[in-house]
Amino acid sequence: MHCEDTNCPFHGNIVIRGNTTEGRVVSARMDKTVVIEKEYLHFIPKYKRYERRRRRLSVHAPPCLDLRVGDEIIAAETRPISKTVSFVAVGKRGQ
Numbered sequence: 001m002h003c004e005d006t007n008c009p010f011h012g013n014i015v016i017r018g019n020t021t022e023g024r025v026v027s028a029r030m031d032k033t034v035v036i037e038k039e040y041l042h043f044i045p046k047y048k049r050y051e052r053r054r055r056r057l058s059v060h061a062p063p064c065l066d067l068r069v070g071d072e073i074i075a076a077e078t079r080p081i082s083k084t085v086s087f088v089a090v091g092k093r094g095q
């Protein structure tokens, strides 16, 4: 599927550079933007146990990827697209 999105990494002219990251889509309600969340364990030496921490990241979602809540995606860093978005989704994990 082809899309008209200028910020699409496949059909637009956005240049990806820098970091890549992975996460699970937790919100797809914005226009061409999704929120991904990553959960990780942080060790607390005093109690010798791990606590769960999570980090959220706004990611540009090109229409051709058709991202839904629950999708595991890979995002790559770009120039800032808006105030909070400087990553763009480049694919789903395991595809």
Ligand SMILES: [Zn+2]
Pocket (backbone or CB within 6 Å): 001, 002, 003, 004, 005, 008, 009, 010, 011, 012, 062, 063, 064, 065
């Ligand atoms: Zn596209």
